[in-house]
Amino acid sequence: MVVLRPYNDGDEVQIVKLFNEVFKHNRTVDYWHWQFLESPYGKATMALGDADGKIIGQCTLLPSKIQVGDSEILGGQSIDAMVHRDFRRCGYYENLAFMSYDIGTESGIKFRYGFPSQAALQGILEKLGGSLVSDVPLYMDVYRLDRLVSYFLKSKVVSKILSAPVKFLIWLFKGKKIKSKRKYEFKEVKNFGSEFDEFWDRVKSNYPTMTSRESSFLNWRVANHPTIEYKTFAAYYDGRLRGYIVLKDEEKMVRGKYPLKIGSVVDIIGEDEDTYIGLYERAKDHFKSIDVDFVLSWILDGMYYGDTLKKLGFIKTKSRIPFAVKNLTLDSSIDEYIFNEENWYLMPIEADTY
Template identity: 30%
Template sequence: MTEQSTYTVRKYKDGDEIEINRLFNEILCKDRHRTLDEWRWKMKENPAKVKDIANYITVVEADGKVIGQYANWPVDFKYKDEIVKVGHPIENFIHPDYRLSFDVQLDMFNRQYEATSEEDVSFGFGFPNQVAYLIGKRFLGYKDIGELATLSTRLSFLFPVKRRFPFLPKVLFSLIQQMSEYFYKIKINLTKRQSDISVEEVVEFNSEYDELWNKVKDYYPLLAVRDGVYMNWRYLKKPTREYKIFFARKGAEIKGCIVLKIIDDSTYFWGARVGLIMELLCLKDAGIPVELLKTALNYFVSGGVDFSVAVLLKDDILLNGFLNAGFAISDNIYKHRMVYKIYDEKGIDENVLKDSRNWHVMFGDFDPL
């Protein structure tokens, strides 16, 4: 930014999404461009109850164009025994030509912070990267909850072969992949499945799922509302539709749910195909998490996945299920810090928020993967 440049920080207004999305694609999208339909799904079709979505999106203008954005993702959140409004910071970016002035960033945050009072937002939480974390701790009042455990398991021995011997013929890679798939499916299914548990792929979150949600939600003092309306929006109405969903049953009753996604991304393993565990919700019946995770791993192996990855706070009751299914804590892969900021000082008990044992978060809580 030059000394002569001036800028204006303001609320979002209808039509801004064209410039916001253009800037998002220019700065953040490396592999593919996000469509306006995806933006509308994310920000305007979100089922969280808001007074005005403009209170969650702050933009900055300079030289007659949008040059930055600070946005919050509104989330209906279970806090103890009530539902409160929460803000999850997402898509904070500034055009490279204007990054020399930290005032732009700070003014966007302060304007967004003011807007939360118009929406009765109780608190915010997020998973900032290293730079955002340092800025947030020093200037924005972020407080720590802790680090998420990164859980992973290898699902292919083709991956190291391709990295070390990329010159090998494709036919050999294909043969190794077939052998790898055969080996890992045997390994995954070495332990006998529980005959009274069945797992099925589903295409919607229906009233039966809501019965599961209404039981599971009481296990945690703090978690995002994951009722059928939210889950259908989050995973089935997203324009790119890239998720697989499975339910576990005992008899006719749904006992658990898992949501999966396959990505080609180098965040966790450079050059690998990765299977993400987006959601895992289960009753405390023995064997349910493991059966769902075994189904997930079989699906990933069939999809040519090299590693499966999940994130979880280490005190979550689901951790043992992951370990029993063959996952290991791999904190050397990537560290996700989790932070919070209280807006409603009178209504929110900070002792509840800062205790990681109270939370349930997974990849599904991240800025929509």
């Protein structure tokens, strides 16, 4: 018999075991503790399927403080929804999801959001009452086109010859590059102090809807991440913090055999356009120093300073990441903010996969 119930202390051992079986990962209990229990906005709400003492399903909402207009409210990000293969197509996923919504609203969460796979998106829209806000476009800035071509041609000389006209076309498509006008002082950040709270208070009114970038959030999400070592640079001008950029690099295999080094702009916040330009110039120096092949970033349509990132060299790819939202309350005043793509400022720091 399957019983749906909230999380109890000690359930994490079975939850992690189910996660690793469903998603073919090797997650540890320590990682789970960091992700689900240590957020500065409280532990995640979890609805579990218990089959005679065995966890067979889960739906969660990870609380995040969201800037919505002039207010701050709690949103809940849906992550790690899963059901054991022997219990699928029995309605457990939908029932667990609705139970997680009930638990979440009791703890103050106003809306649910997430980045579902294409396979899960249809169920969210049709069965759970969610709405698709955006197919977040993935943008790319190409650094080493010749290396990518050489993997397929197995000749460095020929690859450089063939990649040259393509590089010219990319340069032509990108148009004239823009450059920062100020001379910033850049510092690498290992820990986010109170000056980041002061900076967030200065700039948050520029972003109608976004996750709060308080120091507590940045320390939990970036500085204290248990498995990823991010690179963060802060920009200073006239002795004052003007913005920061969080970077990630990783090696991935293309077609299972061609290794590529990929960079990602995980987060970037600046007080004005020139700060964005200066931050990416610093990021580009870093990425070139570690020899990445290309850099990825999210740029939503209408996103604050999104056009600036495009001018810096990012071109749109065919890849998309669905972003879906559901209001869990009867308060319709937040709808204009959470359902409007142009109000959102989304970066990969939002997603647990980065």
